Amino acid sequence: MRIVVGMSGGVDSSVAALLLKRAGHEVIGVFMNNWEETGEDGACTAERDWVDVRAVCDVLDIPYYAVNFAKEYRERVFADFLAEYRAGRTPNPDVLCNREIKFKAFLDFALQLGAERVATGHFARIDDSGAPLRLLRGLDPAKDQSYFLYMLGQRALRHAMFPVGGMTKAQIRAAATAAGLPTSAKRDSTGVCFIGERDFKAFLQGFLPAQPGEMRELNTGKLVGRHDGLMYYTLGQRRGLGIGGGGDGRRWFVVRKDLGQNLLWVAQGDDHPSLYTTEAEASQPTWIAEQPPVPYGESFACTARYRYRQADQPVTVTCLPDRLRITSDVPQRAATPGQSIVLYRGEECLGGAILEKAW
């Protein structure tokens, strides 16, 4: 069948295209450029990636195109990203990017090209053996990316393929090397999708004006320093505070943000009680199956990740139409509003919601 592969210029999507081509499909490589770079740095990275995509497609002997969803990205992902930071929260733009861009705008584009599916290099698997399609973790536990895909629904899954989801990173690199793909040794990319790794505070400062204020110690209210603007800090953050040596000499962490008074509250020590919570309320629940596992008002046990790359946490979830109440068996460190809590049952990703408050 005809399949459009979203190619980033990295190894994973390169191998995804390779596998589909070998399986006899009609593969079309498409590179997305969704971030209009102002500086030269990111522009160079994007240009380099595009060069790599073309090189890989030439080796595979498949056609390639570049598309630009910068407008959609700005309106549907980045606007929310900025609004969240302005509200003092810490968003995860990549979960939205997957729902709005890769598996909506890009998917629609692929369908218009006459493709039946879009494939990406995500480390996740789709179980299409039963009625509602299920999203499973990537087989390589160290690289699993199902966390970023929890907002996908049945339509997206029906048209999606993750060819490398059942492989380990080592196998992918070996396959790329064996096939002579020019991206076989390319370093894994990090940072916000399409924007990339950068000095985050400086990046935000380019969009959000600074409103400096006081930094106070939570227990005593004592003035311990000054901050450059509340939106530049996130809960549980240590570095960048610039304070040290006071109190008992231990590390300082951000424990609370008071937008009203423009105060940044900090506390000392990794084990400070104000850093830990067991209860959480999360909004905008979404389910891969497009309906909750239990009727509204009822609860169920499962595991959760309060952030990417966290070990599974045993929790109890109570489902309500517009929100989730999540109780953790063990205290969670720096559960941060704006971040996504993603739910799992074994290998299956059930869905998730956005953390509003924790206590």
Next chain:
RNA sequence: UGGGGUGUCGCCAAGCGGCAAGGCACGGGACUUUGACUCCCGCAUUCGUAGGUUCGAAUCCUGCCACCCCAG
């Protein structure tokens, strides 16, 4: 300008004659398709200052300077 005390890296702080611990901050790296966290490495040829004693001093002595406290 009477008495007492203190001056060691941005902050806190070991050191008490043998040639500068440690923590925090900061910088770099690792990890990582969010932000964080975490981990690793680095970080005072110099101890307020000027002399002196000594083979050798941040450590002993003297002057000066600064700050703090109590008297005023």
